[in-house]
């Protein structure tokens with residue numbers, strides 16, 4: 573068994589959830605925050621049997637989409653530097669960032 | 682060392698916390714949501730030395746209880762299908778879903 | 791690649807985030823709760839290439855500080871035992887509790 577940890581954009585969270593349910597995948601969702609943009613996103617924990625892993629990755633890939641996000645960069649607090657009106661910059665945010673972690677034992681009580 | 686990731690029902694979260702403290706287990710709790718029922722639940726992260734793993738699993742098993750939950754199934758948004766008054770269905774929700782993950786290094790700074 | 795799971799105190803969360811961004815580390819943050827004190831803390835998930843792991847641990851160590859926290863111990867609910875005015879106790883809370891977990895596959899879609 574593997575644990576898939578997938579960080580996805582909030583905009584894709586419901587669609588991904590529904591696709592997972594439809595194909596019988598089980599998941600737990602955590603509200604999370606990106607370290608860089610400090611915007612909310614969603615972290616999925618999906619325990620999956622190895623033989624279904626490729627199908628799961630396909631579902632994540634097709635339901636999560638890369639988008640551009642405008643960011644007003646913030647100068648570090650208390651430095652006093654940085655322009656009066658910070659120029660917003662464009663950042664490409666990926667559809668999903670996925671980590672596959674080994675599971676040594678799995679139980680349901 | 683192992684990392685135990687345990688998804689438990691909110692109703693059992695406090696009792697499990699107290700049992701863990703009483704036996705000297707350390708834990709971090711995350712508010713989570715089930716992918717199917719979309720109801721709140723709790724995800725425990727419990728780092729544990731291998732020799733105490735069986736005792737920990739026993740504590741989780743005895744403090745987390747399986748329950749039935751009524752669910753009004755929602756037709757997928759925007760499909761326009763589904764009955765006017767969806768018949769609620771009964772779902773058995775387990776006491777705990779537990780993943781044991783290897784920890785290669787552990788530090789406290 | 792490794793997944794670093796770091797539980798840090800809320801007071802250090804922003805400083806740690808900024809230090810990670812400055813050095814090009816990517817992270818996802820989860821609002822969490824300590825099992826013992828039941829106070830809010832922050833769980834960082836940081837996927838990192840093995841060659842940068844030591845630098846990452848150094849950043850966590852230097853940005854997260856141990857502190858004393860006063861706790862009014864609560865007698866277990868419904869036992870009816872415990873003093874009328876529970877004497878607060880002092881608890882040393884570490885800067886960071888860090889677990890390093892193996893990542894078998896990593897994708898960005």
Ligand SMILES: Nc1ncnc2c1ncn2[C@@H]1O[C@@H]2COP(=O)(O)O[C@H]3[C@@H](O)[C@H](n4cnc5c(N)ncnc54)O[C@@H]3COP(=O)(O)O[C@H]2[C@H]1O
Pocket residue numbers: 579605606607608609610611613663664665666667668669810811812813814815816817818819835836837838898
């Ligand atoms: N130091 C930096 N300099 C320049 N650009 C930077 C940067 N840090 C991040 N970015 C850019 O900003 C996007 C949002 O990052 P954020 O950390 O808010 O939100 C991230 C974070 O929550 C998570 N994530 C990505 N890589 C991760 C990793 N190695 N470990 C843990 N979480 C990760 O996935 C979200 C989307 O990441 P993605 O890579 O698609 O998209 C990133 C990336 O394009």
Ligand SMILES: Nc1ncnc2c1ncn2[C@@H]1O[C@@H]2COP(=O)(O)O[C@H]3[C@@H](O)[C@H](n4cnc5c(N)ncnc54)O[C@@H]3COP(=O)(O)O[C@H]2[C@H]1O
Pocket residue numbers: 592593594595596597598599600601617618619620680688714715716717718719720722772773774775776777778
């Ligand atoms: N492999 C896995 N990976 C990650 N997290 C996992 C997991 N297996 C279980 N969980 C977590 O544990 C909760 C309880 O799951 P359980 O299987 O006992 O109880 C489940 C199961 O009896 C049923 N169920 C879930 N998905 C189903 C589906 N596609 N079809 C029919 N019944 C389903 O509904 C109950 C509640 O599910 P829900 O998703 O809301 O909540 C799940 C989810 O948060």
Ligand SMILES: Nc1ncnc2c1ncn2[C@@H]1O[C@@H]2COP(=O)(O)O[C@H]3[C@@H](O)[C@H](n4cnc5c(N)ncnc54)O[C@@H]3COP(=O)(O)O[C@H]2[C@H]1O
Pocket residue numbers: 701702703704705706707708709710726727728729789797823824825826827828829831881882883884885886887
């Ligand atoms: N093995 C592990 N697995 C998962 N998460 C872990 C962990 N070890 C630590 N943590 C997380 O890190 C926080 C700080 O732990 P620390 O050991 O520095 O600082 C701890 C420790 O000094 C003390 N403590 C915890 N449990 C205790 C107990 N049963 N008896 C006496 N002191 C305890 O209270 C402080 C706060 O603990 P709290 O649980 O609120 O918050 C913990 C918890 O959220």
